[in-house]
Amino acid sequence: MNKRKIAVVFGGRSSEHDVSLMSAASVIRAINKERYELVYLGITRAGVWKRLVLPAGEGPAFAAEVLEKGTWQDYSEDFNMSDIVKVADFALPIIHGPYCEDGKLQGFFETVGIPYGGCGVLASALAMDKLAAKDVFEKVGFPICKHRALFKYKYDEDREKAEASVARELGYPCFVKPANMGSSVGITKAHDKKEFFRACDLAFKFDKRLIIEEAINAREVEAAVLGNEHPEAAVLGEIIPFGEFYTYESKYEDERSVLKIPAELSPELTEEIRELAVNAFRAIDGEGYARIDFFVEKGTDKVYINEINTLPGFTKISMFPMLWEAAGLSYPDTIERIIELGYERYYDQNNRQAML
Ligand SMILES: Nc1ncnc2c1ncn2[C@@H]1O[C@H](COP(=O)(O)OP(=O)(O)O)[C@@H](O)[C@H]1O
Ligand SMILES: [Mg+2]
Secondary structure (H helix, E strand, O other): OOOEEEEEEEEOOOOOHHHHHHHHHHHHHHOOOOOEEEEEEEEOOOOOEEEEOOOOOOOHHHHHHHHHHOOHHHHEEEOOHHHHHHHOOEEEEOOOOOOOOOOHHHHHHHHHOOOEOOOOHHHHHHHHEHHHHHHHHHHOOOOOOOEEEEEHHHHHHOHHHHHHHHHHHOOOOEEEEEOEOOOOOOOEEEOOHHHHHHHHHHHOOOOOEEEEEEOOOEEEEEEEEEEOOOOEEOOOEEEEOOOOOOOHHHHHOOOOOEEEOOOOOOHHHHHHHHHHHHHHHHHOOOOEEEEEEEEEEOOOOOEEEEEEEOOOOOOOOOHHHHHHHHOOOOHHHHHHHHHHHHHHHHHHHHHHHHOO
16 A cells, blocks of 8 residues: 655744644654655744755654754755645644644645645634634624723724723733734733733734633633544543643643543533534534633533634643543544545545536
8 A cells, every 4th residue: 555645744933833843743753654654844933844854764753853852954954835745645734823723824735735634724714813713602602701802903092991991891800812822822811900901012912903801710621523524522621720820831831730531520511511612613614623622610610612722732641632542542543533534625625626
């Protein structure tokens, strides 16, 4: 059998560059080498595409190692991104944040006509934009927290007025977030007016549109969804962040945050969340896979959808693959399933186009 050539695409222009290198290294180590041959395509922090060329006699283990060490560029040559179709049969983006997870990279794959893993353009863009995603959730009647948008031009016009409406509508503490970002970058929990201004100044460094949310006193529960037409949710997990909320540091640098699998929830609540996860995935036109994050309010057990991550962390100890592992699908099999789903979407789309 001819092995399929899979281009693992990693790195990227976002602040989640390093996270992507760790996820991609895990995927490279675990992917089934009997079935797949790997091509390694890295995007530098400046957005330049490079191809990692292994020294003679070296294999995937070496690639994983240089990604983990952050020295992969020493072994890389310039790469013309549109040549991806010449070197690979399939693109597997293991990359996060703006430019990569938000539909732009997916649009490129669609344009050059290469099948790829994970959500398509619309789902990726909607999920990355916290305002747009909340609009969709609201429209279909999913439970979401109270929130409002704050645009930079409005804030610049009259920040006192902006603050007054936030204080009136949402109260303190509130969460101030860039609409498009990830990994908690640019997010602050503001407790008063002074902190609110500081939080907005920070968040506007990342985006010209912000979302301000009421703070929910909640447990954080995550669902891993896989599938195209018939998506399924795995076992649920709970994050117990160390500190006031799940910040960048508590996600990646602090070992004291805890992942609990399965989440300790009643069977009824578990079913409610799994069903909501699948429906939310469908509502944004999800394909392939995504991690759907929920808040479960302490005391009331009221469920809120927080956000959808269409390219969630993918190290062996990341929530998404661990939830599927707990549901009986091994880490390598989860990767294989994502590849199969990417091919399935590609053929479905081509068949539909052929009928036009
Ligand atoms: N409305 C909220 N109420 C309570 N905690 C929140 C709220 N919004 C965000 N958080 C906390 O901040 C973290 C990061 O926010 P999130 O919206 O998930 O952004 P990101 O896309 O960066 O992960 C959450 O995991 C949670 O700990
Ligand atoms: Mg999050």
